[in-house]
Amino acid sequence: SQQGEEDPQALSIQEGENATMNCSYKTSINNLQWYRQNSGRGLVHLILIRSNEREKHSGRLRVTLDTSKKSSSLLITASRAADTASYFCATGGNEKLTFGTGTRLTIIP
């Protein structure tokens, strides 16, 4: 079974709007990572947040982590057409990263 589950499964927004995706997981973690995948090919690492962190920023990305609720959110501000992709959260209490099923984000120009 998937450790991480993203919500929503699909999201379409107008260019310039903010996009928020959520991830829930089941077991304790050391860190949580977000990845982006274009066109079903290789994944690109976006950001890692450690279990003792609550919020982290990288450019237009903002990630929050609530370990009490076993959830994380990824916010993309001022979205662009190039942000269209699938976004996955991944957790790994050990060396094995477990991925969710992803959120398919479509930015409408």
Added chain:
Amino acid sequence: GAGVSQSPSNKVTEKGKDVELRCDPISGHTALYWYRQSLGQGLEFLIYFQGNSAPDKSGLPSDRFSAERTGGSVSTLTIQRTQQEDSAVYLCASSQAGVRGNTIYFGEGSWLTVV
């Protein structure tokens, strides 16, 4: 090379044939991972290599699947007697150490179609 390299990028094979998928990790990365992704699905862990330790094979779906890593670098994923349900993108990734606190870097994947 600069990134994780996988070959072939696309492979069409007949049911029952064996296939080999190759992964060349980033130089110096001791950890190597194989994942499988079916159309529209998340990533399914297959196998993990870390240095000289015994690989974690817990994700291999059947004994038709095997993988090896020669000299701590290049890895080959072999699927014997392929079935149509094996059709998927097979993604390889590597990292400098275990995933604990380290980013893993993915290749572009090998798209396998079994007809």
